[in-house]
Amino acid sequence: MSDLSADEGGGADLPGWFRAIRAAVDAVTGALNVAGTLLIVAIMLLVNADVIGRGAFDAPISGVPEMVSMSIVAIVFLQVAQTFRKGRLTRTELLLGWLERRSARGRQALELLFSAGAILLVWQIIAASWPLFEKAWRRGTYEGTIGDFTAPIWPVKLIIIVGCVALFVQLILHGLAALIRLVRGDTE
Secondary structure, rough: OOOOOHHOOOOOOOOOOHHHHHHHHHHHHHHHHHHHHHHHHHHHHHHHHHHHHHHHHHOOOHHHHHHHHHHHHHHHHHHHHHHHOOOOOOOOHHHHHHHHHOOOHHHHHHHHHHHHHHHHHHHHHHHHHHHHHHHHHHHOEEEEEOOEEEEEEEEHHHHHHHHHHHHHHHHHHHHHHHHHHHHHHHOO
16 A cells, blocks of 8 residues: 555655655654644633633633634644645545556556646745745734734744645655655555
């Protein structure tokens, strides 16, 4: 089996240099995932504090809707690379499983084609996001209302780029693993 979960055991069928690179990239991806999870917990605590403050003390916390909306975007991009790495993004396993039963090399070729297309797509997202980050940084763009609550938006724009770069690297590794298996003719 050559899907993403097969690499969870370290990809024993892959060269040692590849496994070392994958381990380093996985550590970074895992750290981003943990940051996203911690952000979920922080937002959960913030929303609960706002509800309690609003109901019990008639003192809501300013900016909660803005912080939640910016955090949702940040959480998605912090966790997308790990989601891909763990094989949790939407895929057509029915087609891939059918193809693998008929031709393991055909599956690897399709995985390589998928990786190439996804790499191009994610590169476009990075290229489109970079000017938005620079503009938000230069102009000091913020979310909220002056006098009540304001928060800069550049950190979220930066997180979008960091998450896309992490996904980009995971996609390259996925494509490279498929290419190695395709060239070697592995049937695992």
